[in-house]
Amino acid sequence: MDAIILQILNGLDKGSAYALIALGLTLIFGTLGVVNFAHGALFMIGAFCAVTLNKILTLSHTVIDPTKTDFLGNPAKIQVPYVYDIFGESAGASIIDWSVPLAIFFAIPVMIIIGFIMERGLIKHFYKRPHADQILVTFGLAIVLQEIIKYYYGANPIPTPAPAAFKGSFDFGAMLGFDPNIIIYPYWRLVYFCFAALIIGAVFAFLQFTTFGMVVRAGMADRETVGLLGIDIDKRFTIMFGLAAAVAGLAGVMYGPINAPNYHMGMDFLVLSFVVVVVGGMGSLPGAVAAGFLLGILESFASMREVIAFIPGINQVIIYLVAIIILLTRPRGLMGRKGVMED
Amino acid sequence: MTKTNMSRRGVLKSGAVAGAGLAVPTIFTAQSAAAYTNEPTGSTVTLGFNVPQSGPYADEGADELRAYELAVEHINGGGDGGMLSTFSSKALDGTGILGKKVEYVTGDTQTKSDAARASAKSMIEKDGAVMITGGSSSGVAVAVQALCQEAGVIFMAGLTHSNDTTGKDKRANGFRHFFNSYMSGAALAPILANNYGKDRKAYHLTADYNWGYTTEEAVRTSTEAMGWETVAAVKTPLTQTDFSSYIAPVLQSGADVLVLNHYGGNMVNSLTNAVQFGLREKQVNGHNFEIIVPLFSRLMARGAGANIKGIFGSANWHWSLQDEGSQAFVRSFGTKYGFPPSQAAHTCYVQTLLYADACQRAGTFNPCGVSAALEDFEFDGLGNGKTLYRGSDHQCFKDVLVVKGKENPTSEFDLLEIVEITPRGQVEYDASIFGGNLGACNGGA
Numbered sequence: 001m002d003a004i005i006l007q008i009l010n011g012l013d014k015g016s017a018y019a020l021i022a023l024g025l026t027l028i029f030g031t032l033g034v035v036n037f038a039h040g041a042l043f044m045i046g047a048f049c050a051v052t053l054n055k056i057l058t059l060s061h062t063v064i065d066p067t068k069t070d071f072l073g074n075p076a077k078i079q080v081p082y083v084y085d086i087f088g089e090s091a092g093a094s095i096i097d098w099s100v101p102l103a104i105f106f107a108i109p110v111m112i113i114i115g116f117i118m119e120r121g122l123i124k125h126f127y128k129r130p131h132a133d134q135i136l137v138t139f140g141l142a143i144v145l146q147e148i149i150k151y152y153y154g155a156n157p158i159p160t161p162a163p164a165a166f167k168g169s170f171d172f173g174a175m176l177g178f179d180p181n182i183i184i185y186p187y188w189r190l191v192y193f194c195f196a197a198l199i200i201g202a203v204f205a206f207l208q209f210t211t212f213g214m215v216v217r218a219g220m221a222d223r224e225t226v227g228l229l230g231i232d233i234d235k236r237f238t239i240m241f242g243l244a245a246a247v248a249g250l251a252g253v254m255y256g257p258i259n260a261p262n263y264h265m266g267m268d269f270l271v272l273s274f275v276v277v278v279v280g281g282m283g284s285l286p287g288a289v290a291a292g293f294l295l296g297i298l299e300s301f302a303s304m305r306e307v308i309a310f311i312p313g314i315n316q317v318i319i320y321l322v323a324i325i326i327l328l329t330r331p332r333g334l335m336g337r338k339g340v341m342e343d
Numbered sequence: 344m345t346k347t348n349m350s351r352r353g354v355l356k357s358g359a360v361a362g363a364g365l366a367v368p369t370i371f372t373a374q375s376a377a378a379y380t381n382e383p384t385g386s387t388v389t390l391g392f393n394v395p396q397s398g399p400y401a402d403e404g405a406d407e408l409r410a411y412e413l414a415v416e417h418i419n420g421g422g423d424g425g426m427l428s429t430f431s432s433k434a435l436d437g438t439g440i441l442g443k444k445v446e447y448v449t450g451d452t453q454t455k456s457d458a459a460r461a462s463a464k465s466m467i468e469k470d471g472a473v474m475i476t477g478g479s480s481s482g483v484a485v486a487v488q489a490l491c492q493e494a495g496v497i498f499m500a501g502l503t504h505s506n507d508t509t510g511k512d513k514r515a516n517g518f519r520h521f522f523n524s525y526m527s528g529a530a531l532a533p534i535l536a537n538n539y540g541k542d543r544k545a546y547h548l549t550a551d552y553n554w555g556y557t558t559e560e561a562v563r564t565s566t567e568a569m570g571w572e573t574v575a576a577v578k579t580p581l582t583q584t585d586f587s588s589y590i591a592p593v594l595q596s597g598a599d600v601l602v603l604n605h606y607g608g609n610m611v612n613s614l615t616n617a618v619q620f621g622l623r624e625k626q627v628n629g630h631n632f633e634i635i636v637p638l639f640s641r642l643m644a645r646g647a648g649a650n651i652k653g654i655f656g657s658a659n660w661h662w663s664l665q666d667e668g669s670q671a672f673v674r675s676f677g678t679k680y681g682f683p684p685s686q687a688a689h690t691c692y693v694q695t696l697l698y699a700d701a702c703q704r705a706g707t708f709n710p711c712g713v714s715a716a717l718e719d720f721e722f723d724g725l726g727n728g729k730t731l732y733r734g735s736d737h738q739c740f741k742d743v744l745v746v747k748g749k750e751n752p753t754s755e756f757d758l759l760e761i762v763e764i765t766p767r768g769q770v771e772y773d774a775s776i777f778g779g780n781l782g783a784c785n786g787g788a
Contacts, residue, residue: 003592010588071662071673071683071756155401157611159648169621181594181627186619189587258619259584259612260646264399268584303588305577305596316580 002173002182007300009172013189013258015296016196017043020251021269022276022288023200024244030220030283031237034123035131037139040270041146042245045114046252047261048149049107051158054099057083098163100256107253108246115245119238142266150263160256162188188257195254199247200289206243207285216240220283275323281336291334295319379709380495380787381471388443388708390415390695391472393463393487394501396451399608400479403642403687407477407501408449409680410688414695415445417675425675426696429668429724434703441702452478456486463487467494473708474499476694479687481505481554488517495787497710499694502687504606504638506557509738510777515784516710518717518732520697520739521690524554525772527637527657528561530743530765532569535655539600539633541570546598548589548613550605551578558604562637566602574598579609586613590620599627602635610636611646618650639746642685644758651748651758658744660689660726661761669726683756693725697732711784728767735774737781743770 021043028036060079068076083092095102122141126134161167166187173183207213219226219233226233252261259265276295280287301307302318314321326333383389392411395404417425420437427435439445448470450462459478466472475491476499478484484503491498492514500508500519504527509519535543545566549555555578563573574596579589590613593601601622603613617623617634625632639656662673662683672692676684684692697717705712718734727741746759 003595006591006595007588010591013587014585068753070754072677076753150397150401155397155399156642157608157646159611159615159646159650161648167619168624169619181625184591184594184620184625186621188619258616260615260648262399262608262646264608265584268582300588305575305592308577 002178006183009185011297011300012193015293016193018276018296019289019292021273022292024248025277026288027244031240035134038142040266041142042248043252044266046249047256050100050103050253050256053103053106057096103253107249111246111249112242115242119241146263157260157262159260162257279323279326281333284335287335378788381473387446389472390447391466391475392477393450394477395454395479398454400454403479406685406688407691410692414692418445418699426668426672429671431723432700434700440699452483454480456482459483459487460490477501484508485512488514492516495785499698501691505554506777509736511779513736513779515781518737520694522659524558524561526743526770528565529770530657532565534745536569543571543600544574544598545600546593547576547602549578550609555604558637586616590617599630600633614647614650654748658746660686668724711786714784740767
């Protein structure tokens with residue numbers, strides 16, 4: 001029982017990332033009809049927004065410390081962040097410590113702008129082109145974006161720690177009456193899950209309870225009719241692209257403390273996120289979220305030592321195996337809508 | 344009874360003919376031995392530096408390339424000479440190799456075996472490289488080593504830590520200066536026993552590829568010999584990024600030590616995840632829970648940030664070593680590039696000097712001559728104490744460093760501290776234990 005609870009918990013945070021990326025993918029596909037293979041790169045750029053803000057906050061001036069020497073035996077050059085000068089050492093250190101949560105406010109406008117530029121500058125020219133063309137161009141764009149990031153930030157992962165207040169883990173098992181140290185869970189992963197739930201809830205509320213969202217949903221269901229009513233649906237869909245980019249970016253910002261960001265992290269999530277979208281059902285937002293969490297949890301279960309001992313290699317294929325089974329039994333995915341990708 | 348009538352003149356004639364006949368194949372053999380792949384004919388000789396310039400190890404590749412450029416500069420008489428002044432062999436005099444100025448071409452391995460072979464092949468066939476060196480992966484090293492064997496050029500391996508490179512996959516044309524998994528295990532085990540005791544239960548997470556297997560085996564064998572028990576060993580996919588589902592069950596297993604047989608991004612992520620789960624704050628079996636990373640790299644340690652503090656591992660070399668050779672190299676590299684070199688840079692720099700020196704001593708670039716000069720060559724002054732290039736498997740034997748993540752780093756480069764310099768005698772082994780066959784050297788052509 002304890003092992004099951006443990007793997008469900010582990011699946012939640014991984015599923016959160018899948019769900020957030022898949023949600024954005026589905027939004028773009030549902031509104032613009034574009035299969036966006038650059039969506040993983042948006043997740044990666046989000047993570048690098050946190051890295052960038054950290055670099056900005058740690059911009060420093062050099063002070064020579066004659067009491068210390070560097071590796072060549074010269075007087076050591078100590079880097080003092082400007083925020084220390086502005087806010088004092090203690091407050092400055094706290095600001096740097098909280099750079100990841102602060103990066104949320106930095107990432108939202110940055111990601112929306114990147115989303116607009118991507119959509120207006122490139123992707124809109126491929127709306128009427130076959131899906132194969134869209135996949136090729138967005139995949140190419142993803143490679144360009146990750147190479148740009150690698151050029152400026154290098155190939156190594158860049159540590160992006162959570163605030164000190166969220167370091168370490170808590171004993172969830174002891175709270176449920178299990179033995180100590182049996183079910184432990186890091187604070188930041190819990191934060192990530194709650195954050196993902198909040199974003200998902202906000203996106204659904206936006207689409208469900210605002211006039212803008214109602215028009216977008218109507219457009220997703222029947223674009224032509226909405227257009228005939230005199231509504232500029234293209235403009236709204238462009239805004240949705242920016243919103244989807246922001247969702248992917250925020251997923252990336254908060255993921256930094258879980259795994260140090262590197263230029264390739266978007267690709268690591270991209271393929272799995274597409275499987276999530278297909279399993280959830282093309283164009284279905286609830287399906288994307290449900291499939292994200294389902295596949296995240298299943299992936300965790302498949303990584304258990306006992307499961308691997310029983311079926312060697314299952315941890316590497318479980319997601320694809322489940323995708324095959326679901327698509328065989330429910331060809332439109334878990335919550336797929338009739339008519340989407342069936343022409 | 345038969346009688347032979349053989350005159351003195353007849354005996355002389357027959358002898359001369361027979362002698363000439365016997366000599367013919369010798370002359371042909373000698374002539375074909377003089378011709379070898381990419382024999383330099385002009386005033387320059389070209390070396391091929393095959394390093395990861397893209398992909399996950401691109402930063403390590405960039406540092407290797409810096410070291411190669413520095414080595415070429417020093418061999419050609421430029422700069423401050425670096426380790427040439429501390430190298431025990433004085434064959435190199437700053438005029439290139441055998442009077443030929445050293446030039447180089449570079450290739451991108453992408454840390455993919457097929458790409459690495461393609462770039463090595465291109466450098467040999469199109470650019471006329473007489474030696475190939477570099478790399479940051481054992482899979483790549485084994486693949487390129489086999490190619491160089493077929494092509495008839497020398498391969499001086501870069502960063503490759505698997506036992507197989509000079510074990511079951513060794514080749515006569517391939518040489519490795521870097522240490523291996525066996526040496527890591529042999530150096531680490533006594534330190535671990537001293538610091539953590541002999542009554543420990545270890546849980547291994549192992550990257551699911553060749554290097555991971557040999558490292559797990561080496562550490563398991565060494566630690567079990569010290570009295571540790573291995574409670575589980577789980578293979579993790581090389582493409583894994585989030586290790587939480589592998590780490591969470593560790594405490595349930597009753598283990599009190601986690602050994603991460605991971606390198607590169609795998610190591611950064613698994614260590615970060617293990618620290619996130621608070622493993623190091625736990626008490627199990629009456630012990631503090633500990634984490635071990637058998638192969639440390641400063642470039643990778645930087646990715647793991649503060650998570651490496653207090654964690655033991657092994658290294659081939661570290662810039663803080665105080666011997667003359669290391670200091671000379673750090674001074675040259677640091678002055679030129681502004682930061683200290685990595686262990687990948689060190690091994691690549693040393694390999695280039697060793698190759699150049701071997702050519703100089705052999706008086707030829709012929710791979711068979713160079714190979715003979717490197718085999719059982721004993722030297723000093725290149726940063727790891729007295730070192731032997733063992734002839735039976737082309738593996739260097741030298742002191743190995745046991746390092747630990749520094750608690751209070753003073754800079755972004757000052758991440759590891761040397762805990763012990765394990766003497767060479769403690770990490771030596773019989774060349775036959777890993778199997779394989781060197782075969783004969785191939786001069787090509």
